Amino acid sequence: MSDTTTGIDPRSPRFGAAITTVLLAVTIVLTLISATSVAGIVLLAVIVVLFAIGGIGGIRRHPYGALFRRFIRPRLSPPAELEAPEPPTFAQQVGLFVTAVALLLALVGVPYAAPVGAAVALVAAFLNAVFDVCIGCILYVWLVRAGVLRPRRTTA
Numbered sequence: 001m002s003d004t005t006t007g008i009d010p011r012s013p014r015f016g017a018a019i020t021t022v023l024l025a026v027t028i029v030l031t032l033i034s035a036t037s038v039a040g041i042v043l044l045a046v047i048v049v050l051f052a053i054g055g056i057g058g059i060r061r062h063p064y065g066a067l068f069r070r071f072i073r074p075r076l077s078p079p080a081e082l083e084a085p086e087p088p089t090f091a092q093q094v095g096l097f098v099t100a101v102a103l104l105l106a107l108v109g110v111p112y113a114a115p116v117g118a119a120v121a122l123v124a125a126f127l128n129a130v131f132d133v134c135i136g137c138i139l140y141v142w143l144v145r146a147g148v149l150r151p152r153r154t155t156a
Helices: 011-032 034-056 063-075 086-107 113-131 135-145
Strands: none
Touching: 011 034, 011 063, 011 086, 011 113, 034 063, 034 086, 034 113, 086 113, 086 135, 113 135
């Protein structure tokens, strides 16, 4: 996609995925240590909120995207091409679902729900950050092709 009015820099979601990977790794460590488990649950709640901003408000409204546009993007050459914002926004929704379920289960006392949910999300974030493989984006394309989802244009 090369439309500069609707596309996003594909490096922005990867930048956000790198930050998310680190935060999720810290969450896993904190939730596995009984003395810091509450801090881990709080960090997981923050991650849920961040996914909610990107998944509900749209990828362009994600705080990591703002950081990328302000501090990283000006130091880079223009992207070779832009990408549609819908697949990364859907990926944020998947991340929101996974982390919100983990948080909810942890809050009701399900053992290891927080670190397991964080680990699942970490794998997806890591694949995106390091290998440019966005599991949520791939899932979005598959669901659109299967007719389960209708392609939508986000204006956010």
